[in-house]
Amino acid sequence: MTQRRFRMWDLLERAGSARAGGTLLAVLAGASVLGTVILQSTLPGGSPEEIARHYGQGAWRVLEALRLTDVFHALWYQALLGLAGLSMLCATITRFSLRREKIGFALAHAGVLLVLGGGMVYFVRGEKGIVTLREGEAAGKFESARARETRPLPFTVKLDRFAVEYYPAEMVFVGPNREAVSVKPQAGRELVLPWDTTRRIRFKERLENARRVVEVLPGSSTPPEPAAHLSLETPEYHADLWRFARPSDAPDALVKTDGRIAVTFSTRDSPVVEPPLRTQPMLVVINHATGAVVEIPADAGKMFMMPDVTPAASGEILEILDDPDATAVGPGLRLQLHVGKRMEWRHVFAKFSDMDMDAANTRLSGLDEIGFVYYRPRLVLEVMEKPGPVYQLRSSHAAETVWTQPMKLREPVDVRAAESVKVTLLEVLPSAHVETWYEDAGQPTGVEAMLLEVSGPDGGSKRFWMSAGGDDGTARLDEGLMIGYMASPDVREYRSEITVGDAAGVPERCTVRVNHPVRRGGWEIFQEGYSIDGMRRTSRLAVVRDPGLAWVLAGLVMLSAGIFFSCFLRPATARVEDRA
């Protein structure tokens, strides 16, 4: 019996010997190398098709059979880890001692065992996955990373708001001989240009989240610039807009319109080139190889065939994207296109300019060009001065007047070209100018604006607003100075403001940022990533339940402490034996 116990102990000692441990660690290192030189199915871009294409079908089958395309989750690798764990366990049992020179040894080996144990607890009882939410959306389930399926969460997560913040913008000042100085402008600071010390640039006010405000004011512009204030009433929306008589000379004070109706204000001496009259937004599909064109009304759910395409290609309008913020791309369509067996999703946008009827085209995989055009009637408001000012609304088609209608101030007029659209002339200014400034938007807009005061070489000074990377991103003051204001491409922070709620508890609002997860019950919610597609912001949150995490963290701390103790604090007697 004693003999047998002795043998058992001997076996444990051998399994836990430094020699066995060292060999196992070296073998584990070699096995790990395999998982970095062979494409892994668990990493992005590791679908079976991609890996098979990379190595060829035959080689891929061999790799797959040996689990070499997922080394770290393969049974043989886990078995190696298990063996190393067993060896450590044996070492800890056979050589455990509270003697000072053994403390480091015990801490380090027990630490690794805890890490492996914690990892196993996660493997058995842990869950991890992704919740993808658009602003305003809520979810009570997640895409499990391991099970590759949707699983329920014990609470709901609602994304109230998602915000991306960028690093401060940079301002560049360029002199007459292309001398340049760039600064990160700060409110209250002052800059003296090195090449012209008579000029002073004062940064008066800086807005991190700015909104542009445009106002038309009566003013003494030379030559006089008449402007009309119009109200547009349609079943879907109401628009309040200013129009200048010569929009090509003066900036348009566009308040809101949806691109279906353009209104131009003209006096008799400013001719207007008229586009075709249509009220229905149209999708235009052009095959540039054959010149064939298909035009269909842009309604959600409409199917269409692409002209002269082999193999046959078709599409469907999935969704009409409105353009609430009046961005440069204008309203758009989301399309689903079938080309042979391939399926693609595309966005096409109408260009959003009253003066320009060009379609915004997008090339589809070298096959077709798909254009999405909003045809608009051109309504012209005319002012005739004799005898006295007379206003009339005129609609035209191909430079030919279709109808005219006299207008009186504050009396709505039905637009005959566009059903159920009323236009009211609110006010006419014989001479007007536009003023633009920025105000705090009160929410993250991603637009930074700065109020500057620049003193000129003649002693006078000028105050004006600029916005980083926007329409007011550059300013040429005179021959001697040009200013550029450029937004930084570097993201400083992104965060999700979420509401977490469950059946029992009160909904709780919290903010999740990178490096700052939120705890809820046994779960943690992390900011994993985001995507911005057009105007839609999508936040990717990771949700994790890991009952073994505390073990792992404790084990990691013990491991470091143990090795520090062994290498730096071991008593001199123990160190002597290490000497060569």
Added chain:
Amino acid sequence: MNFLLGLSLALYGMSGMLGLAHSARRDAPLFRGTSLATLTAGMVASALWIVTSWHSFGYPPFAELHGCLVLLALCVAMVSLSLWLVGEVRFVGGLSSLAAAGVLMVGARYAGESRPLMPALQSLYFAPHVLSYFIAYGALTVSGLSGLVFLAAKGLGGKRAGVGVFLDGVETWIFRSARIGFPFLTLGLVLGAIWAQAAYADYWSWDPKEVWALITWLVVAAWFHLWRTGRRGVLMAAMMVLAAGALYFTLFGVNFLPTARQSLHTYIESPNP
């Protein structure tokens, strides 16, 4: 090149030459003193650069390869200096100073505009993680160099007169510098895991960069286990050279792996050579 870094490079280089001269002429104590003095001065210049950059950026200058390599050179010099102070480093000392100069020279190629910190790097773990790792890199560089010296001397025939001088005590230096490196290598790995848990919701994700950090740690850990069994000689020296190689592969080589395009994290932005 930045003035402080240029100065540092010149001083490391001088220290290396003087250190080598010292190993050839051990009867001239002047070489030892001047080598140590120039090495210290070079370290002070590099440390000043790090402190001033940290202050002007507002964050540790280790987000780009340039700053990392300045720190690495400083750590190589620091470990070499601490070994000098414990005893006779001789050949390895001069070689380490030259290695520090070499690292700094490579680092100069990557100098450029610094980009502000991305969200994941804005963490309290950032500076300690990088500092631990580079102390480990410095120590294991010295250890690997000692291993190379040992292997070269053995290859040239250790018994022959003149060559034996290089073998004398070199194994002790392999061990001593590894003993500095291993705890910091472990701490760096552990801090990285804890940080990844907070930033990526995962203390370990088998990313190629992580795996190579683990491989390095495994080789060094295996080396210590075998050292404990009393094994010495060519195998141990070769293994330490291998460990140092794995370490540098983690820093530079991972980008060349077929799995690199699958890597989730790029800890260091790609350089602009």
